[in-house]
Amino acid sequence: MPEPITIVRTKDSRLTEDLRENSPFGTNYSDHMFVVDYCDGQWRDARIVPFGPMELSPATTALHYGQSFFEGFKAHRTADGRVALFRPMANHARLNRTAARLAMPELPESLFRDGLVELIRTDRDWVPRRDGGSLYVRPVYFGTDDSLMVRPASRYRFVIFTSPGGPYFAQPIRLLAEETYVRAFPGGTGDAKTAGNYGGGLLAAKLAQAKGYANVLWLDGKERRFLEESGVMNVMVIINGVAITPPLSGTILPGVTRDSALTLLRESGAKVEERPVSIDEVLSAQSAGTLHEAFGIGTAAIIAPIACIGYRGKDYEIPTGSTTGFAQQLKSQLTAIQYARVPDTHNWLLYV
Numbered sequence: 001m002p003e004p005i006t007i008v009r010t011k012d013s014r015l016t017e018d019l020r021e022n023s024p025f026g027t028n029y030s031d032h033m034f035v036v037d038y039c040d041g042q043w044r045d046a047r048i049v050p051f052g053p054m055e056l057s058p059a060t061t062a063l064h065y066g067q068s069f070f071e072g073f074k075a076h077r078t079a080d081g082r083v084a085l086f087r088p089m090a091n092h093a094r095l096n097r098t099a100a101r102l103a104m105p106e107l108p109e110s111l112f113r114d115g116l117v118e119l120i121r122t123d124r125d126w127v128p129r130r131d132g133g134s135l136y137v138r139p140v141y142f143g144t145d146d147s148l149m150v151r152p153a154s155r156y157r158f159v160i161f162t163s164p165g166g167p168y169f170a171q172p173i174r175l176l177a178e179e180t181y182v183r184a185f186p187g188g189t190g191d192a193k194t195a196g197n198y199g200g201g202l203l204a205a206k207l208a209q210a211k212g213y214a215n216v217l218w219l220d221g222k223e224r225r226f227l228e229e230s231g232v233m234n235v236m237v238i239i240n241g242v243a244i245t246p247p248l249s250g251t252i253l254p255g256v257t258r259d260s261a262l263t264l265l266r267e268s269g270a271k272v273e274e275r276p277v278s279i280d281e282v283l284s285a286q287s288a289g290t291l292h293e294a295f296g297i298g299t300a301a302i303i304a305p306i307a308c309i310g311y312r313g314k315d316y317e318i319p320t321g322s323t324t325g326f327a328q329q330l331k332s333q334l335t336a337i338q339y340a341r342v343p344d345t346h347n348w349l350l351y352v
């Protein structure tokens with residue numbers, strides 16, 4: 001029998017309407033967090049406690065050897081005033097795949113779901129009410145041994161905390177196709193949500209930003225030819241009416257939004273291809289006028305239109321703003337499901 005989750009409520013809530021409705025992404029956190037520790041082969045002491053700093057040894061495994069990763073998804077206030085999480089168990093499945101890749105113990109499904117639901121219930125007043133608002137949920141899982149031995153830790157901590165955010169109006173972005181740095185390579189950790197993947201990507205993004213781009217368009221690690229990801233989102237291009245996205249071949253993150261978009265596209269009868277797509281193919285289509293759209297796909301923005309790809313010193317403009325295009329259709333379909341404005345026929349919502 002799993003132990004019950006203990007709850008220690010904060011005595012002074014920080015909740016204000018302004019914090020709940022007007023916080024920029026990832027800057028303010030709700031009152032509580034869910035914490036559970038792993039030690040001696042068991043998960044113990046599941047608890048909800050006031051959100052706040054944690055004491056860690058400077059020798060903590062995660063800080064030195066990178067046994068650290070996170071997840072991200074959202075809770076929405078639905079049309080009928082309830083609170084629903086969007087596909088959290090898909091994130092749980094990905095969490096355990098990342099854990100396995102980093103030689104970390106599996107986190108039981110019931111522990112994840114019960115802790116998550118209890119936390120969102122405890123902080124349900126933090127879920128924004130305004131149109132397009134959501135409570136971003138950030139699980140983080142890391143090794144906590146106090147030891148410099150290079151080996152998998154014997155102790156771990158799993159935490160979930162949340163952050164209110166407003167609608168994300170994705171301005172069309174300019175991306176620089178990156179040929180010097182790579183995000184991933186076959187056999188690496190590209191399909192896992194490891195903290196190190198993000199650290200390794202920051203310099204390329206920073207250099208691209210200095211040149212006026214929002215982020216990089218990652219190309220494959222072997223040939224620097226095939227599209228992989230749009231910054232920290234999956235990527236899709238529409239060529240001649242066909243929606244094309246790189247396959248899950250081990251070097252890209254299997255996005256939950258990508259999977260949801262592919263499901264909706266296939267149901268609508270759209271032509272969809274999961275296959276390698278080269279930068280040459282995309283730019284030839286752009287020249288021929290058959291590249292109709294390109295966009296990033298991920299939890300934060302849902303769909304982020306790409307207005308321009310910079311490649312070898314030249315900028316290639318891409319049409320954006322069509323109200324009947326794939327990007328707009330997908331965004332409105334996905335948000336309608338998330339806010340329960342349409343029936344949840346895929347069973348994607350977990351009500352708390």
Ligand SMILES: Cc1ncc(COP(=O)(O)O)c(C=O)c1O
Pocket residue numbers: 072229231232233234253254255256257258297298299300
């Ligand atoms: C590198 C990377 N790719 C893709 C995604 C999109 O994944 P999801 O749709 O699950 O948010 C994310 C965001 O989580 C990401 O960090």
